[in-house]
Amino acid sequence: MDVWDLNLRHLLAVARIVEFGTVSAAATAVNLSQPAVTQALSRLEGQIGMPLFDRRHDGMVPTVAALLLAPRIDAAMARMSSPYVTMSRLRALLALADVGSYAGASHVTGLSVPSIHRAVADLGTAMRRKLVERRGRAVALTEAGVQVVNAFRLAKVELETGLSEVAALNGQETRSIAVGAMPLSRARILPRAVTHFIRRYPMVKLGIAEGARPELVEPLRHGALDMMIGALRDPLLEEDLVQIPLFDDVPAVIARAGHPLAGTAPDRRELARYGWVVPPRGTPLRESFERHFAEVGIEMPKVPIESGSVMTLREILIDSDFLTLLSPDQVSVELEAGWLIQLGALPPELGRTIGLTCRASWRPTEVQRAFIEELAEASAGLPGALHPDLSPLLG
Structure with a gap:
């Protein structure tokens, strides 16, 4: 429906x-x-x-x-939060926000352009807020409009979720899970959890969006994603989000086979003589990298390339003497094939915590709770497993 x-x-x-x-x-x-x-x-x-x-x-x-x-x-x-919101007004504003023009909103909704105009204008008048403004030939949301649209997106998600739960009772499986996956989760717990879950719920649609945290956190906030899996932020400063730790991971120094440091046990001063490829500042892995060298008071290694893409890192390392920090699981195939080698691991205290990030207001469905349990089960057998308390999500 x-x-x-x-x-x-x-x-x-x-x-x-x-x-x-x-x-x-x-x-x-x-x-x-x-x-x-x-x-x-x-x-x-x-x-x-x-x-x-x-x-x-x-x-x-x-x-x-x-x-x-x-x-x-x-x-x-x-x-x-307003008695003046109708389904037609809700639909018109969300469509306008998505496509940026009244003509485009008319095309995607099937409503006439005057109807879109009237619905958005009436909604702004009723809510006593200016929701949109013209910028040249385009239509843009005002600051108030952005807040209203974000709230409306989450409202729509709640209604769609309720309908899917009811449809499932009638044997019409429409339920879905949208997961944001950061790099490490894709290498360790996510594949195992997905395969186990799909065996139990073969009719549930499971969508996985890959990316770095900045690419995933806004879709999570606005309801396009149900959860995000990857390195947690410590401390979490966003009150609208909650974090559930799953396991601790200790990154290793990775280099190409045949690297000048291969076969040695290099100390930090030796590692600092080489260029590094690491994620941008503000990420847990970059923080671990900088702390690793700052602790012994030596000059920070040069980082001429910033990237969190495992594929990019692999190709750069294979063709150069650059070094990087990664979980060995993220390049397990390359390590087994002998293309890359591990030069050593960071001290455990410089590790990072991997877990779930969700909206604080999120109430998972039955199948979403089942998927969370599969994630916890997949992480339980890993080194550094934290035996998480899932009660805030599972109820």
Whole structure:
């Protein structure tokens, strides 16, 4: 079912029936007549293909479907924080934010250009905020508009999640998981967790977006990703995110086979004589690299190339005398093939913690919780496993 086919006010009525137990109380709460609420409920049940309530003489008893859907409705409404948001206004603003023009928004939604104009303008008037402004031929969000759009994206995710959970009850598996994967997670725990999970839930759609943290954190915040796996930040300064440590990893110094330092046990002064390829400043691996040399008070090695791409690092190292820091698991194939060698590991205290990063407000579905458990299981057998407390996410 398409979320745009629904009516926000009718959804809110369903949540209030769950809360108060009667149609009359729900009708008063949403300012609709009892017949209107009854009709809206009947239409919604027809759309989702199953009853939301058992009708009894003493009230309305919610079914499992209603108990799954109502919290998602409430979460979405809290995100929108305005009684003037309608589904058409929500759709128009999100489309305009995505494509940057009224004509483009009309094309992707099928709504007319005047309808998009009117919906966005009415929403801005109702919320007493200027949401968009013209910049040349393009349309851009104002600062207030960006905040509203980000909240609306998360509201839409909540509604879509609720619908997918209900559809799964009816044997129509539409549930999905969107994972942001930083480099180390792709080499160690993620492949194992994915294969085990898909055996259990073969109909769930699993999407993996690869990238560095700066590329993944905003999609995570806005609901395009459910979770992000990789090196954690210490301390985490973003109050809207939570971190769950899974295991500690100690990077190693990696070089090409035949490197001048091969077969030796180089100290830090010898390592500092060579150029290095490491990730940019602000990443845990770069911090470990700098601390490794700062601890003995020697001049920092030259870093003429900054990169966190394992593929790029591999090709640079094979064709030069550069050095880098990586987990051996990230280049296990290259080490086994004899293309690269390990010159030594960092002290354990210079390691990094790998784990999950999620939105603080996120409430995972059943299958998302199952995937988190698979990640924890995959990390449990690794050196440095931390036996994480997943209760903040699993409830």
